[in-house]
Amino acid sequence: MRKFISYLLQNFKEYLLLIILLVTSLTLLSQNDKKGIEKIRTFAFGNFAFVTASLNSLANIFVDNDELNQLRIQNAELMLEVNRLRNYALENHELRNLMNYKDTSSFPFVPAEVISKLISNTQHNFIINVGNKDSVYKGMGVINEKGLIGLISEAHSNFSMVRTIKNARLKIAVTNQRSGVSGIMTWDGTHLIIKNIPSNYDFQMGDRIVTSDFSTIMPPMVSVGIVTKKEITVSGQLSNIQVEPFVDLNKISDLFVLKIIPSKQIDSLQLNLMAQ
């Protein structure tokens, strides 16, 4: 046996050594994740990196590091600024999309012209040049740039009738924009009146009156007028609020129909109010 081993060592020592070293290499290779090996690698790598860093600093002794560092800092700051601006651009894009969505979904307008006016203290109506062909139907609101005008009471194929706010048959749910108190506004033949408001409710001269959230015929927050007078009834418990409209109905020639189809059930209730 000894002779055989000595024979191998003498004639194949290169191969034996090769096998030993290769097996050792492969064993170490498979042990790379072990903590002991990791510690050795970290120690060796750390020390060698210190040497290479020192050599690098010697090599860079003639390089102006201050200027380089300043430029690097400036570069990083510019990169961050670019990222910030990119974020702002994205936010701006999103906000613009949101605004467009709100605009197009809430206020689709149909422009129209007043063909004729029925002037009366109780039956103030307009006839306009848009109808069912223009997707205008009964119950739609009518406004102009100043505020509320009325609503479509009848719609034909090419024409429609507008019952204005100065028509006694029109009753609209409105809100005091400052205090949030709501009521029903109607035309009494001389003024727009919000009737039967409890006297302790907050209505003051100059308060802005807008359409109410409760109305499904008219979109909310459409300007109607301002409070000009508060009259307390004989009992003292209720009061009537007088409203001066923003719109001068006598001078109107162009207006817009709001293309909002109201809920049929609530619409019928409000139309009942109109019929009273």
Add this chain to the structure above:
Amino acid sequence: MRYQDLILPILISIPLIIIQIVVVPFFSIDNIGPDLLLILVVYFAVKFGQINGLTVGFIIGMMFDLSSGGLLGSAMFSKTLAGFIAGYFHNETSVDTNLSTYNFSLIVLLCAIIDSATYSILGGSLVNLSTAALIINNGLFPGLYTSALSMPLFIFRSKRSFN
């Protein structure tokens, strides 16, 4: 094998490892660069024989693995194998011929191809390398680069022996 024959290459390998890690990357083309350590291993293997070559390859490979932060064992294996193959070209009567002529570059080319390919396989075992990529990109190109860089060594040595 004498101890002096081991100490000298190890001492030379220390600055060579620094150059290999710090300077050579500047001259690499598409992650392909020369292997200075392999030239050293081949030189000592051709000059002193297989045992010396594979031992030097093993030690230098280990030093390189530890200093470069690579997988411990990958360069050890490939350099050991390269040193062993280079040792086949050791001949007492033709040492100067092999080290001072184009033979040296050819030996380096052969060993570099084997060394680079083996190192790629062991170091990137999770990467799916095709056979062609393994031979050409990770074997032949680095081998040619290393071989080209070994030319000044034998030219310098041949002039010196001529003088």
